[in-house]
Structures are given as structure tokens and as C-alpha cells.
Amino acid sequence: MKMELQEAKQQFIDTWGALGSEWGINKSVAQVHALLLSASNPMSTDEIMEKLVISRGNANMSIRQLIDYGIVYKKHIAGDRKEYFIAEKNVLKWAMKIAVMRKQKELDPVMEILREISKNTEKDKTPEGKEFHKTVKDIQGLTDQLETIANKLFNTSGGDLLLKLIKLMI
Secondary structure, three states: OOOHHHHHHHHHHHHHHHHHHHHOHHHHHHHHHHHHHHHOOOOEEHHHHHHHOOOHHHHHHHHHHHHOOOEEEEOOOOOOOOEOOOOOOOHEEEEEEEHHHHHHHHHHHHHHHHHHHHHHHHOOOOOOOOOOHHHHHHHHHHHHHHHHHHHHOOOOOOHHHHHHHHHHHH
16 A cells, blocks of 8 residues: 555654653644654744644744754744744754653652652651661662663763664664
């Protein structure tokens, strides 16, 4: 079964939107990202609205969020007053930016809370207090290791370490 290009792009946009929802990202944000990833040329807000059948407010909010993530950029076209947008096409680059953002948003706050709980429970010498403190310290140890790995992966230029790990696994 041969799929036409436009049909394939629409399936990509729909699938990316569904995946985004599963990962806790607004469906429209994920769909705008997919649309811009699949676009050959910069797109205006009006074109994005028309293609995805979303409101101007939804389009603008989604674009701003993607710009804040650092995975979509404004593109000025000489002689045109409209704002145009393009997606970062280097998959590793935008995946790393999203991973760093998710780490900051999700892992870092948990680690701070675990440190605080650990500090507040370390002097509790009751059996229940000792057991709880040990559980928190074990979780903290795992998250510390995850943070160390994440920092090493994210802080290499161009994701070199991540690429090497992927090649080792294949």
C-alpha cells in the first residue's frame, strides 16, 4: 500500500500529537512541532492554524512554548511582515533540548524534595523513622545516579556521548 506524501505527513502529525499527550505535552504543541518538522519551508501562524484547524490563540501559545523549549525558531522573510517559524531539524539537538527541559522540570524538583526529606528525617531514630529515611536515601541514591548520567549525556558537545552509547547498544 503506497501512502501519498501528504497523507504520510498527516499521519505523522496525528501520531506525534497522540505521543505528546501520552508524555504530558499538550496535543496542539506536539502537532505544531510535527507540522513544522515535516514542513519544507517556514510557516506562518495563519498557515499553521489552517493546516491543524486550531485557533490563533492555541497556535500562538503552542509556538511560544516550542520557542521556549528552543526547538522552534522565528524566521524572517525579506519583504514580508508576517512572522514565520521553522523547527530545529537536527533530531539529536532538539531531543537533547527537550530532555534537558524535562529534567529541569521533573527530576530536579524531586531531587530537591528528596534532599529536604532526607535531611529532616536523618535524626529520627525510631525503627519506622530509620526505615523511612533509608527508603528516601535509596531513592535519592538512584536519582543522583540518574542525574549524573543525564548531566554527562547532556553536557557533551552535539550529544557525542549519547551517540557513542547508542552505537554500542546497536
